[in-house]
Amino acid sequence: MLIRKRSLRARLLLWLIVPMTAFSLAAGWFTHASARRTADLLQDAALLAAARVMASDVRWSGDNLVASVAPSTIEIVGTPEGDQVFYRVEIAGGAMIAGTSAFPPTRPAAAPRWYDARVGEMPIRAVTLTRPMYDAGRIVDVVVSVGRTLVSRDAMVASLWKPQLAYILGSIAAAMLLVCAGLTLELRPLARLARELTAHPPAGRARIDDTDVHVELKPLIAAFNACLDVIERQALTQRRFIADAAHQIRTPLTLLGTQLQYARRQGNLDDVRETLLAMHHSNRAMVTLINQLLMLAQAEAAxxxxxxxxxxxxxxxxxxxxxxxxxxxxxxxxxxxxxxxxxxxxxxxxxxxxxxxxxxxxxxxxxxxxxxxxxxxxxxxxxxxxxxxxxxxxxxxxxxxxxxxxxxxxxxxxxxxxxxxxxxxxxxxxxxxxxxxxxxxxxxxxxxxxxxxxxxxxxx
Structure with missing residues (x-):
């Protein structure tokens, strides 16, 4: 409420700040979502590559399936942030061949499937795929699952998102500074108008020259000049009215004073009565005049x-x-x-x-x-x-x-x-x-x- 009443500059800034803040929030959300999608794609690609390598290393040893997971396979999903890697190789609906027993089993999938899971208290991102193994006319589905904690993923999101957010916020801050400077410069004509009005005495208020002012201010200046014209006409009328009223009141007062002096000099009671009657008529005329002046003032103010x-x-x-x-x-x-x-x-x-x-x-x-x-x-x-x-x-x-x-x-x-x-x-x-x-x-x-x-x- 105070901003709306007191400051044009503050109102203009408010109209700018509110949409810019909304834009910043929206841009930050979209930037974060984009960074997370990018990090998820990279992580999912690494998990799928490791799972395919593990699946390719599964082989028959006699009547049994065995899986040998080389350290180089683990390194495919390894990260500098030290994420923990979990994997599980198992026969669909059967025993685990290799991996971490704490890694929860999952159902077979015809195509690679990514999902979020937990190992103990640690959230992980995982992928599972199924490889059919053929031997002597039989088919055995082997389910391979690989998961990794989210430390590197979150770090990548931050590294992608924070610079973009800083760029957006910096751009908005720079825009706000430029707008503040622009408002200060563009509002100078209003300050100049105030100085011009202050420089002229009230009795001779000059009209404002609108030659060098903005187009948007010209109607305001025209209305102000017109208002000054009306005020001057009213002031002139009022001064003339006061002068005429003073003259009209002075006449019966002067007459009343003369009659008083005349009455004081009279020794005859009849002459005094006649003078008092004339004074009564003068007083009644003056009362009538004053009542009419009051009625005129009331009518003008109606x-x-x-x-x-x-x-x-x-x-x-x-x-x-x-x-x-x-x-x-x-x-x-x-x-x-x-x-x-x-x-x-x-x-x-x-x-x-x-x-x-x-x-x-x-x-x-x-x-x-x-x-x-x-x-x-x-x-x-x-x-x-x-x-x-x-x-x-x-x-x-x-x-x-x-x-x-x-x-x-x-x-x-x-x-x-x-x-x-x-x-x-x-x-x-x-x-x-x-x-x-x-x-x-x-x-x-x-x-x-x-x-x-x-x-x-x-x-x-």
Whole structure:
């Protein structure tokens, strides 16, 4: 787990070491098996040669068979390692003619047969063959067996196998060293990139030049440069937002300070009350502004995945917003009409969506003339799996086409009416967080139509 998380070089080496180790084990096993087969073939050939010589030395002496085994025959299977040699010459199913009684007898074989056996506690390799002996019309099978201990065989296996194994292991070790050196050289571009990034101050982070880097690193560098572009744009937007917010907050604070100084100089109680009332209005405007700034920050930080499982009926949200603003509408002699016949299920945050619709309806009431109507329409387009549309329509002055994008920027106001210029900016961010769209259009008969589109929620 630590290797997978911390070191690219270690991971690459691990991917190399594991198959190389498996290859080494397989190669060692095959090399040992090949060496043993070679040693067995040589030993078996020597045993067969000695057995044939012994069989050829068996002869008739009168009615009996005799075998004379010369020392030179034993030397055929003799070894410098001092292996013990055993032999046995016997009549098939009968008496032993010559040899070592401790050498266990074996059955006759039509062809030479090699086998492993034990003499006492010593393992041996042996061969047996049968020679028919003819005399006066009769046939007697003579079984000749020759065996030898395994000291020389094992020594030959080691002499054949160990050099090959050493060669394989040495080659693998050399390959690993070369790979380590190659990785160190080939990973240098990453170290160079780190140095380049460290050399630039965070405030002016330069883009990385991918001219001399490997092809495999170019997508990474391109993505990193694109990320820097996004970060710079966001930082610029944030700095501009902070500057605008500071300016917007400073104005009511300055006004509040002026009103306090004025109130201190007043000797008339009625003038003091009037000043305090004005201070109350200034304080309420500042609280409203701060609440809108907090809502905008919350909207910008909202992520669809955080409320992906929440179901919201926009018809209920609209109904509550209208009930909340009904008194404000009556004060301005404005009629509120809701034209939503069916539920409008979407996925999202009920708190944020309520803020959007309440803000849009409040704006429509504020900018509509007395005696007019504000209409909120909603429907599902293109069937149940399509888009849900909400339209807030007023009969006010509307917004010029060339200003409709700018009015959704923070603190921009298209008119001199009282307000912070944050309402539509908040609406845009919340709608965007819900993967929806917002558009400003001319309303039929004059006025403004704010249209919201969301994906309809599908219950599994």
């Amino acid at each position: 992520d669809y995945t955080t409320f992906e499982g929440e179901a919201v009926d926009l018809r209920d949200v609209v109904t509550r917003a209208v009930e909340k603003l009904a008194l404000a509408a009556r004060r301005r002699d404005i009629e509120l009409a809701v034209l939503i016949a069916a539920p409008l299920p979407v996925t999202g945050s009920e708190t944020l969506l309520s803020a959007v619709l309440a803000n849009l309806v409040d704006n429509a009431i504020r900018y509509s003339p007395a005696g007019s109507q504000v209409t909120i329409e909603g429907d599902v387009q293109d069937g149940q799996d399509g888009q849900i549309a909400i339209r807030v329509i007023d009969q006010g002055p509307g917004i010029a086409a060339d200003l409709r994008e700018r009015v959704m920027e923070p603190f921009f106001r298209a008119s001199t009416e009282e307000g912070s210029g944050l309402g539509l900016a908040i609406a845009r961010e919340i709608v965007r967080a819900h993967r929806g769209t917002i558009a400003l259009r001319d309303a039929p008969g004059g006025g403004l139509s704010v249209e919201l589109h969301f994906a309809a929620r599908r219950d599994e």
